[in-house]
Amino acid sequence: MLSNGSIAPSSLGPKDLPWQIRWSQQKCTLCGRCTAVCPVHAIDLGVFRQRSVKPHLGLQQPPGTDYRIYYGIRQKTDPAYACIGCGMCSQVCPNEAIMPYHNDEPDKLRFHMDRGGQPMRRGGRRNDPGGVLDQIKFTRISMLTDPALDAGRHEFELSTLLGRILSPEEQLTTYREQGWEPPVREIYPLIIGSMSFGALSPNMWEGLMMGVAYLNEEMGMPVRMATGEGGCPPRLLRSRFLKYVILQIASGYFGWDQIIHALPEMKEDPCAVEIKYGQGAKPGDGGLLMWYKVNKLISAIRGVPMGVNLPSPPTHQTKYSIEEAVAKMIQSMSMAWGFRVPVYPKISGTSTALAVLNNLSRNPYAGAMAIDGEDGGTGAAYNVSMDHMGHSIASNIRDCYLNLVKLGQQNEIPLFAGGGVGKRGNLAANAAALIMLGASGVQSGKYVMQAGAGCVGSEAGRCNICNIGRCPKGITSQDPRLYRRLDPERVAERVVDFYLSFDTELRKIMAPLGRSTSLPIGMSDALGVSDAEIAERLSIKHVV
């Protein structure tokens, strides 16, 4: 926009932006849909002056000079209005006249996203498209060595266990002494990871939950969904659908008084309680739901007044040591439902995961351990946390599993892995890889948003504005004008579809391994990778 005048340090041109709008004057009908839909006002109608000089043949007459005015779509270069590449403009364009393209070089915008001294924040994901999970192959293909199974024909038992499983000796003792046996749930190994009511729009949340209920009640698949930290709608707490729900408690404790009040009226126990200590996308950092997002609905569900900031600190306030924190949180949460509900902590991927695991393995009330790797998603985080902090899930889960193997407890305390599962669309392959590395199941959030609701975010820095409430698909917005773009029924349909297809794909991986009656948890002899260092680190086969 700076055709004339001075430049400031943050004066950028289109070339400096991560996304560049290409617009075709020839195709454009000037219908206004692209500018109406753009979530960040990156484009507007421009008035253009075009000059033509008309010299005459033979130069016998003085040349003419003329201007014409035309209108077109113009990209703003002010960093505050930089295109996010969501592509909604091209989605609504009737003539394919407009499309954002990624810059062919690292953008300059990143150096100017700190106005007022505020470091850049965003939603979404780590912008790293690679990863270990997609490199892992399943190299054990049984044709004649094991009973060859057929994914379409054979019956498979794909469920997993969530909860503490006693060793055979303990089981016998418990039986003899009629002692307390920890609660164990038989659930589907793909859990919809924690996304709070508030981080997600009401239509999105309801759509997901409806899909989960459908899978359970119509398809017989014991799929579970974790609430995230934002409480749980009161009606859900009092419905039979609660058994499909993993309630999360985190450092902000939002909505928990509502849950406690609902205890006497619950028809069912929840599937489990997840205590969140960390999030893979922003390890060691907390969250803040800005006051303007705390509308009537959020306030009712979270049990807070409207229009106040809702901080979730990086740590639980009453946590003084790992021993104490884990022990007392797990005890308290178990007590709430009379020790009938499995309780487990979720931590972000970290090099200290083994310390937590060792602690949990000694705690008979610890129902599982969930680890959220660095490729996990988030509604809002500092760039620096998202891009530079965290631990990849593959080696983290592997270390933990192998440690349990050393302790002889690998069948007793299930591990759940999350963070980047299916980030490039390979949900079943990634899940199977993690399961064979030692996870009892996986949690996924971003894939759920992408497959379930058409989230346009990508690892290439596309969109990722979940933090500003202007989600163009209505997934992470509390603005009815946006979230009503999302029909809960259609979301539920998509959830059912991608679960069914995941189910088939998982069988397609398991069948050639000759496994059909239980998940191949820790069956790492089936895994191979062409990278020798990865193979060595994960103790799996190096295949070249």
Place this chain on the structure above:
Amino acid sequence: MSQEQERAIQIHGVEDGHRLESRVLEERMQRAIADGHTRLRVETMGQHGIGGRLWRAGNQEVEVTVQGPSGQRLGSMGFPNTLIVALEHASDDVGWLNAGADITVRGHASNGVANAMAQGRVSIGGNIGSRGMTMTKHNPRFDPPELWVLGSVGDYFAEFMAGGVAVICGHKPQNPENILGYRPCVGMVGGRIFFRGPHKGYSQVDAELVPISDEDWQWLRDDLAAFLERIGRTELLETLADRESWQLLQARSPFEKASRSKQSIQAFRENIWDRELGRGGLIGDLSQADRSPVPVITTGELRRFVPVWANRKYAAPCEASCPTGMPVQERWRLIREGRVDEGVDLALAYTPFPASICGYLCPNLCMQGCTRGQNGLIPVDVPQLGKRSLKAKPPAELPEITGASVAVIGGGPAGLSAAWQLRQRGHNAVVFDRADRLGGKMSQAVPSSRIPEEVLQSELERIRNVLPHVHLQQELGPEDIQQLKQDYDYVVLAVGAQQGKKLPVPGSERLLPALEFLRHSRKGRAEVGRRVVIIGAGNVGCDAATEAKRLGAEEITLVDIQEPASFGKERREAEEAGAVFRWPVFTQEVCEDGVLLTSGELIPADTVLVSVGDQPETGYLPGSVELEGGFVRVDEQYRTSDPAIFAVGDAVGPGLLTDAVGAGRHVARAIEGLQQGRDPEGDRRPMIDTSRIRTEYFDPRIQSLDGIDDCSKQCASCGVCRDCGVCAAICPQAAIFRVDLGADGFEMRVDPELCIGCGFCAGACPCGIWEMVENDPLPE
């Protein structure tokens, strides 16, 4: 029968108590056929593939009787000429890849019966094991294959069955509660299964139960008899031929599979979800807000942003830049509309000197602020309009005096502006000046070369007509001020800055203040020597240089301690007069023969003028009026520390003429506010963001404007609708229309039911009128 048996050739599969290899038995059988035998009795011991592939017999029927235990794949790859009867039980895969043989097993058969059979028939006189009738085909060139089982079938029956007919009679089944076994029909894509007896389900995705038609029954009834004959159990016919006891499973067509009915999500929501949770679903108890789906492109209340026709909400940059608040763009609009007189006269509402100042003496801040100038176009030429404003006429009738009475001390631009504004607002303003004529600095100090005398006189005359109460040649002392305070509601000090600042150097008594020099020059009483040095190269110094030149000076030097602050016409004219600017230089002493600098250099001079700033005379002011740095201290409303006394113009600080006029106007409004008991308020609107103005509509090659008509056409009309109709034309929804408001003009309106909030109107508007504002929140 006995004759046939006699004709049959006996083939031994056991010799000397040893079982022959399957290969050897096969060779013997094939040799017998090749030798022309058609009846084979085979004594077997579990050999593989007995009775298949007997094609050497051509069309000649071959009958193979299997005595003894049959091995796997009895009759595999059997030919249509072959009839096989096994008298005992058979092992796996009876009739595997059967291509036409009629195979009968009198006893039971184990797993895989008829697997991949394409033609022919397999009849079993007992039960069969798992995976019977799997992968069967029906080649349209031939009759479909058939499997007949007297008893029951094992698990996984008819997997991937793609054709043929199976008949399961359910007589003495292995499991009386389930004659079809576990999970039959998975992947079945063709064929039919008649069965009799209880079952525990089948793959409903792939198969369906259908009624048995009369034609089907006729076929079944007839062939049942033949089957029983083959297996030698004719006595069962009556028991089995009970139509009511039979059922028929049939493969679903691909179309049926695709549309297999599971409860739709919509039905699930209605019947299960909402029923369990209550009306409105998950949060129906918390919110009654409409959450139904909306399209991406919306109108009405669902638009995220709505356009607002913010006509005149913001000040144009010209107006915002002018201290008087002169709405320059409004004057150009009136002229553009042919209302030239109105456009000219409008100026008098803001200044009594539209010609003298706007046309001649002002550096035209309006033009400096002009949006056009920011975008590489020449600004609209305001002095042309200023000069034309000499003809401006004040309203024929002034309002009756009903308000305050105000004494204005000083008849320069600030005082006259205050008095002019007060009088036009119905207040009584009386002007006192110690000079013999009005105009202050303009009359006394500005060189006559800068403005034609008749222009200034004409404007002063216009002022005198409006302000009859003017007292000239009034020297006022401290007691006079006190008196005025008593006689009038307010006093406005507009006494200017008459006293040149002293220069604290030896010989300063030799200096002549430039302002005084200019005043004398205006009266024709000034003289200068051949060489003139002026200390202080600001605009007053420049004026003095120009005048000195006019009065005959030949060498004129302007010195300053820093880069001179002079600008505009003053600077230009001084340069044209040949004045030399020198800086930074510091005066050591003013000597008889010139100015001695600290550097030791002497600039020779016959006359030395000083213009390092002027200050007001303040000796006569009452103690209640506080000073600051030699000037009268005022607040934002130009009120001094004495609440009854205001001060404006150079008395409060150096400024432009237009600053003085603006301050006068401001004071008048402040006094009016006090008089009416309200806070003095400005009429200043915020300036429009110039990036909203589209100067692309104008020709950038125009370098001069000829006359006020031309000027008016080039004005971008920032913030004021020029009624061009571009918004209505660009609107893709045809949502914008013009409403004529009669005497109140017009306005542009938006039909909310058509508008999609694209902002095209705001993007295309030349004047920056349309604003996109966030739509009101929807109810939660």
